[in-house]
Amino acid sequence: MGRSHRQSYGGGEMSVAASLVFYFLVFLAEILMFGLLSLVLFWVVYYRGGFKWREDPAREFNFHPVLMVAGFIFFMGHAMLVYRLFRCCNKLTAKLLHTFLYLLAVPCIVVGVITVFDSHNLRVPPIPNLYSLHSWLGLVTVGLFALQVTHTLVVGFFSFWLLLCCEQGTASFRSGLVPVHATFGIITFMLAIATCVTGYTEKAFFVMRDPETKNFTYSLMGNEAIIINTQAAALAALGILVPVMVALRPFRRRWSERLTEHL
Structure with missing residues (x-):
């Protein structure tokens, strides 16, 4: 039986126990995501001198950790949780919000990449690019994110406007793309966390x-070292919480059948 984009998700399918666990995890994840974004801002402003543009490459670099955390962790993390959090929304509304959050991450990641290359190339003498484990992981992560965004926009366009001309015939094709997209989303998020952690370590040693x-x-564990390690610990916790909320079967939604279903 095919399903329409106009169908809504069932919002009350979780048991009471599962609901309590789920919303407790949501509460923890929100504290960690907002706390991490606030902490990285505090770190670069208070300890690393704030922000400048190309006239000061060292402080231009400070855009990089803030924007990467905002794009890969904050916006992408929320985009992954949309289908679990907004249980009263229909599928089309959830997809649009999911896409919107992904699009908010795009300028953060693009500018974040530009600033790190600028901060290397404009130094005197210049710093080599793409030599570290952090940079290699970053390349893979950005590549996977680009594929995710392309999939969201291109396939989303076709499924919303062209494939709906034959909605019943394309239902199995569209549903088959969902687990692929979700799996690569989790992989990209986990790689982003690994990249951020290696980046914090690399920056701390520099x-x-x-x-x-x-x-x-760094080994003396001063205040800045504690702040850096706290950010890494928050990332590790999000690397557990977000995939658990996205992947565990008790937290998934069921369809609420309507008159738009195809028999």
Whole structure:
């Protein structure tokens, strides 16, 4: 039996116990996502000197961690949770909100990539690009994200406007794309977390040095080291919470059958 885009999701299919667990996890995830974004802003402003553009490449770099956390973790994390959180919305509304959040992530990631290349190339002397584990993971993550966005826009356009001309005949094709898109979304999110954690570690070793002796001070666990490690711990927690909420069967929705169904 095919399903229409005009059908709504069933909102009350979870048991009471599952609902309590789910919304507790949502509460934790929201605290972590908003807290992480606030903490990375505080870190770069208070400890790393704030923001400048190309006239100061070192401080231009500060856009990079903020924008990457905003794009890959905050906006993408919320985009992944749309289908679980907004249980009263119909499928079309949920898809549009999902796409909108993905599109908000795009300029964050594009500008974040530009600033890191600028901060390397405009230094005197320049810093090499794409040599570290962090940068390699970042390339893979950005590539997968680009595929996700392309899939969302291109396939979304065809399914919403062209494929709906033959909705019953294309229902199985459209439903078959869902698990592929969801799986790659989780993979991209997990890779983004791994990339962020390696980036924090790399940055800590570069900047946390005694100005006189040039010895590393990261191991002394000063306030900045604690803030960096707290951000990494929040990322690790989100790497557990978000995939659990997206993938576990008790938290999934069932369709609410309507007169638009195809027999």
